[in-house]
Amino acid sequence: MTIxxxxxxxxxxxxxxxxxxxxxxxTDTGGQLTIDHFQPISQQGDDNIENLLYCCIRCNQ
Ligand SMILES: [Zn+2]
Structure with missing residues (x-):
């Protein structure tokens, strides 16, 4: 996935x-967090900013 x-x-x-x-x-994690899709690409989600969330690796999984 490329954002x-x-x-x-x-x-x-x-x-x-x-x-x-x-x-x-x-600051807590010591690095940048990850970008997650609110609605997954597999469910007609897209790369629009409204469909993207900033989240940590733990919450992304
Ligand atoms: Zn989190």
Missing amino acids: KNIIREQIRHQANFACEFCGVTE
Whole structure:
């Protein structure tokens, strides 16, 4: 899955650099978190910013 860097930056800012599920921050994890699809691609989801969430690796799995 490739998300454009500019989209990734927008999502990071929107989420205040923290996981949108559990609230863990980049400072807590010591690195960037991951981008997840709210609606999976396999279920007609897309790469629009409204369909993307910033979340930590644990919540992404
Ligand atoms: Zn999380």
